[in-house]
Amino acid sequence: xxxxxxxxxxFNAAFGKNRIDPGIEDPSITAFGAEQALxxxxxxxxMSISRLISSPYRRALE
Numbered sequence: 001x002x003x004x005x006x007x008x009x010x011f012n013a014a015f016g017k018n019r020i021d022p023g024i025e026d027p028s029i030t031a032f033g034a035e036q037a038l039x040x041x042x043x044x045x046x047m048s049i050s051r052l053i054s055s056p057y058r059r060a061l062e
Contacts, residue, residue: 002047004040006059007033029062037062 007029014022029037052061 002044002049004044006055006062007036007040007058009033009059011059026058029059033059034062 008026009029010027011022011024013030015023024039
């Protein structure tokens with residue numbers, strides 16, 4: 001089993017600055033999160049995967 005967390009989301013970026021919930025529902029990933037996702041995708045491509053399960057949230061699908 002391989003678990004991969006989503007890249008940095010808009011919520012993570014906003015919350016990390018002041019630890020106050022920014023109230024963003026179903027946030028997208030940031031540009032930095034997209035870079036993180038690309039790196040993860042490149043690593044996963046070399047693996048033999050028979051089944052993939054993803055969260056339906058936008059940050060996971062992106």
